[in-house]
Every structure is written in C-alpha cells, then in structure tokens.
Amino acid sequence: MQFFFEVLIGGLLSGIMYSLVALGFVLIFKASGVLNFAQGAMVYFAALSVVGCMEKGAPLWLALILAFAIMTLLGIATEKFVLRKMVNQTPIALFMATIGLSFFIEGLAPMLWGNEVRPLDIGIVDEPIPYILDSYNMVVSSFDLFAAGVAVALVAGLALFFQYTRVGRALRAVADDHQAALSIGIPLQHIWALVWAVAGFVALVAGMLWGSRNGVQYALTFTALKALPVLILGGFTSVPGAIVGGLIIGASEKLAEIYIPPVLAEVFGGNFGGIENWFPYVLALLFLLVRPEGLFGERHIDRV
Amino acid sequence: MSAYLSINNIEVIYDHVILVLKGVSLELPKGRIVALLGANGAGKTTTLKAISNLLRAERGEVTKGSIEFEGKRVDQLTPNDLVRGGIIQVMEGRHCFAHLTVEENLLTGAYTRKQSRSELKQNLEKVYAYFPRLKQRRGSQSGYTSGGEQQMTAIGRALMANPRTILLDEPSMGLAPQIVEEIFEIVRDLNQREKVSFLLAEQNTMVALRYADFGYILENGRVVMEGEAAELRDNEDVKEFYLGLSSHGRKSFRDVKHYRRRKRWLA
Numbered sequence: 001m002q003f004f005f006e007v008l009i010g011g012l013l014s015g016i017m018y019s020l021v022a023l024g025f026v027l028i029f030k031a032s033g034v035l036n037f038a039q040g041a042m043v044y045f046a047a048l049s050v051v052g053c054m055e056k057g058a059p060l061w062l063a064l065i066l067a068f069a070i071m072t073l074l075g076i077a078t079e080k081f082v083l084r085k086m087v088n089q090t091p092i093a094l095f096m097a098t099i100g101l102s103f104f105i106e107g108l109a110p111m112l113w114g115n116e117v118r119p120l121d122i123g124i125v126d127e128p129i130p131y132i133l134d135s136y137n138m139v140v141s142s143f144d145l146f147a148a149g150v151a152v153a154l155v156a157g158l159a160l161f162f163q164y165t166r167v168g169r170a171l172r173a174v175a176d177d178h179q180a181a182l183s184i185g186i187p188l189q190h191i192w193a194l195v196w197a198v199a200g201f202v203a204l205v206a207g208m209l210w211g212s213r214n215g216v217q218y219a220l221t222f223t224a225l226k227a228l229p230v231l232i233l234g235g236f237t238s239v240p241g242a243i244v245g246g247l248i249i250g251a252s253e254k255l256a257e258i259y260i261p262p263v264l265a266e267v268f269g270g271n272f273g274g275i276e277n278w279f280p281y282v283l284a285l286l287f288l289l290v291r292p293e294g295l296f297g298e299r300h301i302d303r304v
Numbered sequence: 305m306s307a308y309l310s311i312n313n314i315e316v317i318y319d320h321v322i323l324v325l326k327g328v329s330l331e332l333p334k335g336r337i338v339a340l341l342g343a344n345g346a347g348k349t350t351t352l353k354a355i356s357n358l359l360r361a362e363r364g365e366v367t368k369g370s371i372e373f374e375g376k377r378v379d380q381l382t383p384n385d386l387v388r389g390g391i392i393q394v395m396e397g398r399h400c401f402a403h404l405t406v407e408e409n410l411l412t413g414a415y416t417r418k419q420s421r422s423e424l425k426q427n428l429e430k431v432y433a434y435f436p437r438l439k440q441r442r443g444s445q446s447g448y449t450s451g452g453e454q455q456m457t458a459i460g461r462a463l464m465a466n467p468r469t470i471l472l473d474e475p476s477m478g479l480a481p482q483i484v485e486e487i488f489e490i491v492r493d494l495n496q497r498e499k500v501s502f503l504l505a506e507q508n509t510m511v512a513l514r515y516a517d518f519g520y521i522l523e524n525g526r527v528v529m530e531g532e533a534a535e536l537r538d539n540e541d542v543k544e545f546y547l548g549l550s551s552h553g554r555k556s557f558r559d560v561k562h563y564r565r566r567k568r569w570l571a
Contacts, residue, residue, distance in 0.1 A: 087361045166415065173401045173412045180399035183358055184461060185387025185416040237403075298403045301447030 006138045007254050013144035015230075015250015016151045017213075020206040022227040022234065022242040023154065024199045029236045030162065031171045031195035032083070032178075034094040038102035040224025042200060045109040046071055047207030047216045051120050052113035060122065064204070071200025074105070079193040087188065088178060106221060117217040122208055147209045151243065154205060158198075159239045171195060175237070229284035235297020244295060249280045308334035308501060309355070309391070309469055314369030314379075316350050316359065316525075324350045326525040327369070332469065337495050337502040339516035339533065341509050341546060346522040348505035349396055352471040355503070356393035357383050373469075387416045390468035396477060396505075398454040400461075402447030406438050409446050409457050413464030431460040434490055452483035459490070469501045470494075476508045484508065488515045509546040513537045521546070528569040541568055 021043060028036040036042075049070045053063035082097050126143040133139060162168040174181045174191050182188055207216075210223055226249075234245025253276040260279075261272035293299050309332040316325040325347050332338045340348045353359045354366050357379070371379040373391060381389070401409050410431055414424055432439040435456045441449055446457050455475055462470055472491065476484040492515055494500045506512035513519055513533045521529040521542070529536070536542050543549040544565050 166411075169404070169408055169412055170415050172404060172408075176401035176403050177399050179358065179361060180395060180401065181412070182361055182383050183356065183393050183395050183399070184413050185384045185392065185465060186412070187382070187384040301402045301445070 002136070002138065004255075006140075007258050008251055009138065009140055010144070011251035011254030012247050013141070013148050013250070014254065015246040015248070016144075016148045016243070017206075017209060017246075018223075018226050018230045018249055019243045019246025020147070020151050020154070020202065020209060021223045022230040022246060023151075023158070023239065024202040024206065025224075025227055025231055026234075026236060026239055026242045027158070027195055027199045027202060030175045030239075032094065032192060033175050034091050034098060035236070036199065037095065037098040037224075038105055039199070039203065039227070040221040041102040041105035041109070042071070042074070042203035043207040043210065043223055044216075044218065044220040045074070045105050045207075046200065046204035047120065047211035047220055048109045048113045050204070050208060051118050051211070051216045054120075055118075064208075067204055068201060071204055072197040075196030075198075075200045076193045078196050079189060083192050084189060087182075102221075106218075110218075115218065117215050120208070120211040120216050122212045124212070126213065143213065150205060150209065151246075154202065155239055155243050162239060167191075167194070226280065229280035231294070232284040233287055233294055235294025237298045238294065238296035241294055241296035249283070252283060253279045308332055308374065309503070310372050311351070311355065312370050312372070314351075314354055314371065315367050316347075316354050316364055317367050318362065318364045320363075320365075324364070324525050325354065328522070328525065328527055329369075330520050330527060330530070332501055332503050333518075335495070335499050335501055336518060337491070337504060337516045339512040339519040340503060340505045340522060341507075341512060341519055342522035343507070347525040348522055349473055350525075351522070352393055352473050352503065352505055354379075356386055356391060356471055357381060358393060358395075384416065387465050387467070390466075391471065392462045392465050392467040392469075393471040394458050394462045394473060394475070396473040398451070398458045398477075400446040400449075400454045400457045403445055405443055406446050406449060406453070406457050407442040410438070410460050410464050413461035416465055427464055427466070431463050434463070434494065435460050451478050452480070452487070455479065455483075455487055456490075459487070463494070463498075463500075467500060469503065471503050471505075473505045474507065475504070476506060476511060484511055491515060509542070523569075528567075541565075 021039065024039045024042065025036055028034065046067055049067040050063045053066045054060065058066060078101060082101060086094050086097055124143050124146050126141055128139040129142045129145065162172060170181070170186045170191055174186060174188060178188060206223065207220060210220055230242060230245040230249050233248055234241030234243070256279045257276040260275055264272040311328060311330050313327045313329050314325055315323065315327055317323050328347065328351055340351060342348050350359070350364065353362070353364065355371055359365065366379050370377055373389065378386060378389070401412065404412065410428060414427060419427070437453060438456055438460055441453060446454060449457065475487050479487070488511060491502060495502055504512060504516060513536055516533045519531065519533050519536045520527050529542070531539070545567065
C-alpha cells in the first residue's frame with residue numbers, strides 16, 4: 001500500500017509538470033480559439049534563452065527577466081506578423097499558421113543560442129525529502145514538490161485573472177467571437193499580444209522546470225505532445241482543467257506502468273513494459289468518446 | 305438639422321475585386337433614427353461596417369469618398385477609436401459571447417470606458433432598466449438565452465459603451481413579430497430618453513419605416529431613393545416593391561400580375 005502511494009504521489013507530481021505545458025495551450029486557445037502548435041517550441045526557446053543569457057554571464061534572476069522580455073517580444077511579433085493578417089480566418093487556418101510558427105521558432109532558437117544539450121541549474125535539488133523518507137519511507141522529490149507549488153500558484157493566478165478582471169473577460173470574449181469583440185471596441189491586437197506574452201511566460205516557467213530536470217535540448221519541444229492528452233481530459237478552455245487533467249494523466253500513467261504489465265504478462269506472457277508512453281493517449285481517446293469537451297471545457301452551444 | 309454623421313459618396317471594395325458600394329451618400333442628423341432599407345445584398349451591412357470600420361477584418365476597404373462624424377473624418381480610425389468616439393455597431397445576427405453570462409456580456413461592452421466600480425454598476429443598472437428581462441437572466445450563459453434576449457443583450461452591451469450613435473444591423477432578424485415590436489419600442493425609448501442616434505439597417509421595411517424619421521433605400525450598392533419615413537411609406541414604388549402593397553391595398557395572390565410594375569428610379 002505504501003508503494004502504491006509512492007507511485008501515486010510520484011505520478012501526480014509528474015502530472016503537474018505536464019499541466020504547466022498544457023496551461024500555455026489553454027491560454028491561447030481561450031483567447032483566440034486556436035490550438036497553438038508552437039507551444040512546445042516556445043518552451044524550448046524560453047529555456048534556451050535562459051541558458052544562453054546565463055552563458056553570456058548573466059545571473060539566474062537577470063537571465064529570467066531577459067528571457068521573459070524575449071518571450072514578450074516574440075508574442076508581440078507573432079501578433080504583428082502572423083495573427084494580424086489572420087483576423088476572421090477559420091480556426092484551421094490559424095492552426096496552420098501556428099505550425100509554421102513552430103518551425104520558425106525551432107529554427108530560430110538554435111541559431112541564436114546554439115543547439116548542444118546544456119544543463120540548467122535553478123538551485124533546487126532533485127532529491128527525496130529526508131523528512132518524508134524517514135517518517136513514511138516514501139521517496140518524494142523536493143523538486144517535484146517545488147514544481148507543483150509553482151504550478152498551483154500560476155493556475156490560481158490565471159484562473160482569477162480570467163474570471164474576474166476586465167481584461168480577462170475581454171480575453172474570453174475574444175475567444176468566443178473575434179468580430180463581436182472588435183465591434184464593441186476591444187482592441188484585438190493588444191489582447192493577442194498580451195495573451196501570447198502570458199503564454200510565453202508560462203512557457204518560460206515550464207521550460208525552466210523541464211529544462212532543469214532533463215537538460216535544455218531540442219527534446220523539450222516534445223513536452224507539447226504529452227500536454228495534448230492533458231488538454232483533452234481537462235478541456236481546452238479551462239485553466240483548472242489543465243491541472244486536473246495533468247494530475248489524472250500523471251497518476252494514471254505511472255500506476256498503469258506499475259500495475260498493468262504483470263497482469264498482461266500473466267495472461268499473454270511476454271514483456272509489457274513502457275505502457276506509460278502510450279497509456280495517456282489511449283485514455284484521451286476513450287475520453288473523447290464520452291466527453292469531447294473535457295472535464296471542465298466549455299460545452300459547444302448550438303441553438304436549434 | 306445639421307448632419308452629424310455623414311457619408312459622402314463612398315465606394316467599398318472587398319478583396320480588391322468585389323465592388324459592393326458604388327457611391328453611397330447619406331446623412332444621420334443628431335438624435336434621429338434613420339433607416340437603411342433594401343433587399344439582401346443591397347449593401348446595407350457593408351455601409352454600416354464602413355462606418356464602424358469592421359470592414360478591414362473582412363478584407364473590405366473604402367476606396368473612394370469620405371465618412372465624417374461631428375465634422376471630423378473617421379474613415380481611417382480603428383473600431384476601438386470609433387467606440388471611444390461614440391459610434392458603435394450592433395452586428396447582424398446578434399453575436400453575443402455565447403460562453404459568457406448575460407451580465408458578463410454587458411460588462412465587456414464597457415471595455416473601452418475608464419470608470420470606477422460604482423459607475424460601472426450604475427451603468428449596468430441603467431441597461432437593466434431598459435431591458436428588465438436581461439436582469440432576470442443575468443446569470444445564464446447567453447448562448448442558452450432566446451433570440452430576443454440575445455438581441456437585447458447585444459444592444460445592451462453596446463449601450464454599456466455609452467455611445468451617441470448606434471449602428472443597428474437587422475435587429476428583427478429571426479425574431480417573432482411581437483419581440484420585434486418590443487425591441488423597436490426600446491430603440492425609440494433610447495432615442496428619445498438617452499438621445500442616442502440610430503442608423504438602422506432593416507429588411508423589415510414596414511416596421512423600420514414606422515419607427516424611423518427618415519429612410520434611404522439601397523439597391524445594388526446605390527441609394528435609389530430617400531425621404532421622410534412617412535413620405536416613403538406612401539410612395540407607390542416603395543409600397544409595391546418593399547411593402548407588398550399595390551394601389552388597391554394589400555394584394556391578393558389571385559390577382560398577381562405576370563408583369564411587374566417598372567421601378568421608376570431605374571429611369
């Protein structure tokens with residue numbers, strides 16, 4: 001039973017890491033109704049910018065600020081050169097534009113900062129917390145706990161922002177209907193630049209945490225793939241959904257990895273390792289059949 | 305009666321090729337309701353969008369002529385500038401934010417205004433006073449409200465920006481006659497009590513001419529006729545082609561002629 005809890009907690013905490021990436025998708029989806037294919041590339045770019053600035057001699061705090069400035073500029077440039085031309089186009093056209101953007105960023109990042117794998121040290125050690133290890137004999141990483149704390153703070157902040165502020169309301173309005181938002185004087189340009197900058201910030205946070213765990217490398221762009229099942233479960237439009245989805249995906253994939261292979265091996269014989277690599281996608285697929293809008297997503301409203 | 309909003313001979317081209325307005329001129333005097341009438345595709349919506357500058361988002365462009373509001377040219381301003389300046393469009397088909405509640409919809413309308421919480425609250429109560437039905441439904445997602453309620457939400461949302469001129473596009477669309485009357489009564493009320501001027505695009509000529517002071521008839525991107533509303537109502541051509549009345553009163557389908565009266569404005 002203790003082992004079960006250890007796996008569960010480990011899963012939940014790693015799930016939070018997925019949530020961080022998923023959050024960036026949710027922000028942009030909420031404000032422009034488009035799935036931002038470039039979110040993974042943004043995570044990579046942000047982490048690389050931090051490492052790059054540090055190599056040039058900047059301390060961590062300065063590197064973070066510089067990277068945030070770079071991500072904000074990227075957001076503004078995206079609005080100016082990509083989105084502004086795409087007002088009132090279909091979501092699929094916008095989606096394809098973000099695919100192009102992701103290629104652009106994936107090319108730009110190594111050009112600016114080089115492409116070798118680099119470590120990133122943000123000063124938090126990835127070690128079991130001694131207190132929990134001693135008293136409960138469970139391994140819970142202090143790094144994971146820190147990541148979870150960051151994610152929860154970020155989500156709480158963003159959820160409040162969307163629900164209760166004037167700009168948050170405007171963002172949701174834009175997501176529902178660009179044209180109507182335009183007609184009542186909401187400046188789409190500002191709103192989009194803002195939301196891309198915020199998504200850049202979230203990408204920065206995700207990039208820091210993922211980068212310091214796995215090293216800053218091109219593979220960071222693939223974190224986006226793990227965010228997809230999280231989004232499907234939690235709902236594309238819900239900030240808290242990203243967290244809950246992440247928790248479910250993280251916990252279920254780790255538990256599946258531990259508990260399903262022995263059962264399968266007993267029935268079919270052979271080796272069934274590596275379930276956690278595909279389990280989330282199967283779960284997402286099943287979920288799509290039952291509840292396509294996700295747990296907390298906005299239902300599609302059709303008037304008949 | 306000085307011209308307050310005036311459009312001078314504008315031409316609008318979509319996508320660089322499609323000529324939609326071929327020289328439209330019209331005037332909206334201060335504090336009046338002016339109706340813009342015409343069939344589908346006549347250019348009513350395009351005219352309104354040219355004023356509110358929502359054209360740009362649809363790849364449309366005013367290529368000739370000018371639009372003036374309170375003596376200043378406004379054809380290069382963004383919708384945001386125009387809303388701040390006092391002109392707002394209520395789009396055809398209502399366009400409420402479906403996932404926002406009715407109240408949130410109204411609040412988004414105040415986006416361009418810098419005001420304190422209490423002023424905002426006051427403003428909201430004023431809109432609720434005009435649309436008591438919205439107050440009852442303030443907490444429901446507007447996507448689930450009825451068509452009439454959505455139209456009210458759309459007009460109320462525009463009111464929250466405190467406009468002096470509302471460009472109202474096809475408010476009767478898809479609504480029961482009784483609701484249409486209700487909405488037009490509110491429009492008249494707003495016009496008289498809040499001194500909001502309305503430029504009203506309508507296909508429902510009968511209703512529009514009953515509430516408007518003045519009317520323009522558009523056909524194929526041109527103004528083919530204009531006049532006081534009462535005058536238009538009595539015009540033989542308008543009766544025949546827009547009101548479905550002939551000189552002998554309402555027409556019976558038994559007597560439908562196989563040839564049509566010639567439109568005299570085609571000359």
